[in-house]
Amino acid sequence: MDEQERREERRHLFDNPRNVKRVIGLLAGICVALLLLDLCYTKRVHYGAERLFGFYGFYGFVGCVFLVLAAKELRKLVMRAEDYYDR
8 A cells, every 4th residue: 555545545524625614614604593593582681781682602702712811821820841741
């Protein structure tokens, strides 16, 4: 078996950029559909901000961005040297 045949065997679903674009498009479509569904039901809210269109999507996005940024800073505090366990 030559190198070309081995490469062909190891191809995965997301090796094709077209498949990646399809998945991203599908996820974007689902996000838009869920955002539009926000208009289709009556909300019972505790705080006034919850009445805003897309509030929970925006709140979730901001929360995820905050978690990523906090994790980047936390990494600086708890990161160990590469050879920590080899010593």
